[in-house]
Amino acid sequence: MQILNIHDTYAYDRYIEEYNGAEPLWEDIIDFDEDGCGFVYAKEGGGFINPQGVILIPLVYDHYAIFKENISVIRLNGKWGIITRKNETIIPFEYDHCRYPTDGKIIACKNAKYGILNHKNEILLPFRYDFISNFSEEYIAVCKDGKYGVINWEEETVLGFHWEYAEIVGDYFCTGRTSDLFYNRERYIDDAVFCSETFKCFTKDFQKIDFGIIDLHQNIMFPFISDFKISNFNSENGRAEVSKYWQADNLPEDEKHFVADMSGKKIPFTDKFPGDGNWEEIRERINLLIWEPEKSYTERPLQ
Secondary structure, three states, X not given: OOEOOHHHEHHHHHHHHHOOOOOOOHHHHXXXXXXXXXXEEEOOEEEEEOOOOEEEEEEEEOOOOOOEOOEEEEXXXXXXXXEEOOOOEEEEEEEOEEOOOEOOEEEEEEOOEEEEEXXXXXXXXXXXXXXXXXXXXXXXXXXXXXXXXXXXXXXXXXXXXXXXEEEXXXXXXXXXXXXXXXXXXXXXXXXXXXXXXXXXXXXXXXXXXXXXXXXXXXXXXXXXXXXXOXXXXXXXXXXXXXXXXXXXXXXXXXXXXXXXXOOOXXXXXXXXXXXXXXXXXXXXXXXXXXXXXXXXHHHOOOO
């Protein structure tokens, strides 16, 4: 049994600096999960310990990680793979990136191309796509040659590749198309994350993208009014979560983040919207307005 000295961790140094030399416990500097396992960085690398400082998984990894359902997506020597809580390798460390499994399938990137694996590291979808947003039992939303579309598991195109973004949302698809607006390149050059495939709201040419919901026949189910992708959509009542004006610092949160109906009309909340930092409360109210609109939030007092 090997025990790590708390003084040998980077988290200890940060804690001492922030709290003027106060001596911490492990729980003060490490986030432990329900099984008492927490990731820590030391001089030799990163790994997992328990609340007594016992090293559970060797300090050899080079990126922060957590466990979900007893597996961890983690990086070793610059390459990503998946391990168990016993440090057994499920997916070998040969990928540029990989995600946590969904229904036994893993989206991964190798040599700058995306594909899909199973738990045995067998290829279910070849590594020939620029990006994969997500998948369902029938379809996969992918990017190819800079444009998004939707294919089936036989790689037949079911939604043409002419979108700036595509993602499966239930039985429908969130897609993005360019507007006539271009953002100021000099002003937003440092916000390149907003043109990345994960947080996409403008193209690499800084052209604004509008997001809406369509069906497989490209009928519009929810208008193209959101500045970010729409993942929260109720097809039965046509309500969706909308994000707008991300670059406007002077607007209240309920002007930038709200629920709208299928015509694009904003649906007001029944009482005062919580402060900008109270995201748990904001999320609860939005979900209630979309999925259980018959329940008034005012029936439950604010905490």
